[in-house]
Amino acid sequence: SMEFIPAQNIILCGDLRGNVNYFDIAQNKITQVFKAHEGVITCLKALKDKDWFVTCGDDKMIKIWKATENKLVDETVGHESKISSLCLLGSFIFLTNAMDNKLQFWSIEELLKSDI
16 A cells, blocks of 8 residues: 655555555655554555544554654554455545455544543
């Protein structure tokens, strides 16, 4: 999975080892790598109104990250099996699908409130 982050002029790439790679377009190279999931990152999407992105993977986890800091904002178990796709439905709403044949709607605001 790949996603362009215009504010930083980078492309985020999820890989088969569970890493997120920051590819700096100006420098034409990977400038940062960090471990995000156990297993393959199957989905990666940037949130338009925040400096955040969402990742999903083989480990059944959904994770929300702050792009400028590589900081994990929140995480939750998403499904009973590996997550195969992620679709943004707005600035703070997204839909996931998994090998368990379930579709789930998520609100980032609700996920963040559950940790308070």
